[in-house]
Amino acid sequence: MSVLTISNIQTRGYTWSKKALVLSVLSLGLVIVSMWAVGVGAVKISFSEVWNILLSQIGFERGAVEEQKETIMMVIRLPRVLMSMLVGAVLGVTGASMQGLFRNPLADPTLIGISSGATLFAVFMVVLEINFIKEFNLLAGMYSLSFAAFLGALITTVLVFQISKVEGKAVVTTMLLAGIAINALSMATTGLMTYMANDAQIRTIQFWNLGSIGGASWEALKVAGPVCLIPILLVPGLGKALNAFALGESQAGHLGINPQRLKNQVIILTTLGVGVSVALCGTIGFVGLIIPHIIRLFAGADHRLVLPASALLGAIVLTLADLVSRTIVAPAELPIGIVTAMVGTPFFIWLLIKNRKNEL
Amino acid sequence: MLEVRNVGYQIGRKTLLREISFDAGAGEFIAIIGANGAGKSTFLKTLSNENKPSEGTIKFNNKPLKSYSSKELSKSRAVLAQQNNLSFNFNVSDLVMMGRYPHFQGRPTVQDHEVVEYAIEKTGIGHLVNRIYMTLSGGEQQRVHLAKIMCQLLEHDEVVNDKKAISKPKYLLLDEPTSSLDLYYQHQLLELTASLTKRGFCVVAILHDLNMAIQYADKVLLLKDGAALGFGHPLEVLSPVNILEAFNISMDLVHPAGAECPFLIHCKEPISKPSVSWKQHLSV
Numbered sequence: 001m002s003v004l005t006i007s008n009i010q011t012r013g014y015t016w017s018k019k020a021l022v023l024s025v026l027s028l029g030l031v032i033v034s035m036w037a038v039g040v041g042a043v044k045i046s047f048s049e050v051w052n053i054l055l056s057q058i059g060f061e062r063g064a065v066e067e068q069k070e071t072i073m074m075v076i077r078l079p080r081v082l083m084s085m086l087v088g089a090v091l092g093v094t095g096a097s098m099q100g101l102f103r104n105p106l107a108d109p110t111l112i113g114i115s116s117g118a119t120l121f122a123v124f125m126v127v128l129e130i131n132f133i134k135e136f137n138l139l140a141g142m143y144s145l146s147f148a149a150f151l152g153a154l155i156t157t158v159l160v161f162q163i164s165k166v167e168g169k170a171v172v173t174t175m176l177l178a179g180i181a182i183n184a185l186s187m188a189t190t191g192l193m194t195y196m197a198n199d200a201q202i203r204t205i206q207f208w209n210l211g212s213i214g215g216a217s218w219e220a221l222k223v224a225g226p227v228c229l230i231p232i233l234l235v236p237g238l239g240k241a242l243n244a245f246a247l248g249e250s251q252a253g254h255l256g257i258n259p260q261r262l263k264n265q266v267i268i269l270t271t272l273g274v275g276v277s278v279a280l281c282g283t284i285g286f287v288g289l290i291i292p293h294i295i296r297l298f299a300g301a302d303h304r305l306v307l308p309a310s311a312l313l314g315a316i317v318l319t320l321a322d323l324v325s326r327t328i329v330a331p332a333e334l335p336i337g338i339v340t341a342m343v344g345t346p347f348f349i350w351l352l353i354k355n356r357k358n359e360l
Numbered sequence: 361m362l363e364v365r366n367v368g369y370q371i372g373r374k375t376l377l378r379e380i381s382f383d384a385g386a387g388e389f390i391a392i393i394g395a396n397g398a399g400k401s402t403f404l405k406t407l408s409n410e411n412k413p414s415e416g417t418i419k420f421n422n423k424p425l426k427s428y429s430s431k432e433l434s435k436s437r438a439v440l441a442q443q444n445n446l447s448f449n450f451n452v453s454d455l456v457m458m459g460r461y462p463h464f465q466g467r468p469t470v471q472d473h474e475v476v477e478y479a480i481e482k483t484g485i486g487h488l489v490n491r492i493y494m495t496l497s498g499g500e501q502q503r504v505h506l507a508k509i510m511c512q513l514l515e516h517d518e519v520v521n522d523k524k525a526i527s528k529p530k531y532l533l534l535d536e537p538t539s540s541l542d543l544y545y546q547h548q549l550l551e552l553t554a555s556l557t558k559r560g561f562c563v564v565a566i567l568h569d570l571n572m573a574i575q576y577a578d579k580v581l582l583l584k585d586g587a588a589l590g591f592g593h594p595l596e597v598l599s600p601v602n603i604l605e606a607f608n609i610s611m612d613l614v615h616p617a618g619a620e621c622p623f624l625i626h627c628k629e630p631i632s633k634p635s636v637s638w639k640q641h642l643s644v
Contacts, residue, residue, distance in 0.1 A: 103447035240461055246447045247458070250410050255512065256434030256462040301448035304467075 026312035083216035084322040085315040086228040090273040092314020095288025100242035108289035112179035116186035118278035121152025127193040150275030210335030211282035231273035239304035286344025367416035386529035391573040394583035434462040437531035438509035459511030471516040478519040479510040498540035526560040534565035
């Protein structure tokens, strides 16, 4: 027993220190990246100035900072960075949980049509001017757009899941094909809406198709923040169940996990997160697909680590992507969906090639 | 005690199981034997609560199966499936730890790790703990799952003193556990399950090798077309007549001098030919 025990004790210590290490490195990275991102732009704000502004906001006076810089940071940059962090974290964590639920590393809210379903419903609201709620109350109006996107996301998820289900199990190829079909249908309908739309509406639709964090404001954060935090905080708690789910539904059941309950939890939390992020920032592809992969590559498949780490890395990556999108063609802005797709597609292809080799 | 009473199972109009009844006590090894399509796996799935029986009742420890919560059930019975696929690259120690999931919230305790180490040692997979599960051979994977289900059922104090009988009967349901194992590990697995039955486990296993059933099982349930052809002592149930009935093949029971137990061997001269050949079948 002795030799075995020693090797296992090492495994034991390694696993836990690894989780702590990965999460603290990512948290530190997120703090640094966000403080840096707040400072970059037409007006540069140094690290120490960012620090001083933040401290003065919570009541500590630490050295004088130009008022203009403070205004730019507090009114424009900080809400934008916070929004990138929130949406990135949502996309990362929901992507990871989707992949766990479908038991397939290629599942991603964009790929299987959830995002386009959400987009479609949001576009419906805009073009068909279903804005009677907005006239009633501005805040309820903002919520109603989010709610429509959420509804679109929910309907597509349930549809894809039902179509791809054979004897209670989601068949992955069918699921991806169903995703393609639903994507095509949504695109066609969105196209139809574009045809009917006026100039202003077309710009709004384009915003939804390519994504942008540009609409970030404290008001939008007040709406989105709490909704985004629900999946970010609750999904990591499903790690154990998703691990067992990797063995298949019936074996997860033997381990005392209720598969149906897990499915409902993941679907509701994912559609909630994806719905609200699409409503606020449009479709941002590839983040949900690639972030969990990078984590698994470096830290293994354990969902108890993959889920929170994907949230953190998603936040980092989207903050950086938004930084690129607003600086690369300054003073204009590149839609963030273009940035993530430009970087994400080569990675995705590399992933396919790598998987192909594994199968041989 | 496992009580099975008049269990039947239908899908649509097709009857897959009918009128199966038997009792299995703590410490017993029950082998389920039958031809392909006789309903062995369907029956095991019914025992493991995957299929809900259309008729009859199943009781574990005097409590009906359907009134168990899934959590409660997961601590008193474990299932070794025939096919195991795993998405994502979990390593072996992660997978064995999944067996402890019913026992801890959040993160595993030191006790959980000790149970995992015990199961890893008992199944002889210590050299595999840091390997990726998907890269293992079929037999190695099978042993990893065996370690997992041992973790699922054993309490920490039952590991600390592994000679002591367990406090309440627990059930292991094994679907062709020896299918992908080599000769050495087939017997190692059956020895291991035999040692668990000595401590009070009840093992129900689908076996294909009749001689292994004779050697290891306390009782045999012989199935044909979804019904029990016999239940009882292996040598009684696995008589040449019953085997001909169940498998349509002639076997002789041989007990050479000096051999520990008798064994079945296929005899060259069939006792009787199949009643309807496929040619006759076509002409009808």
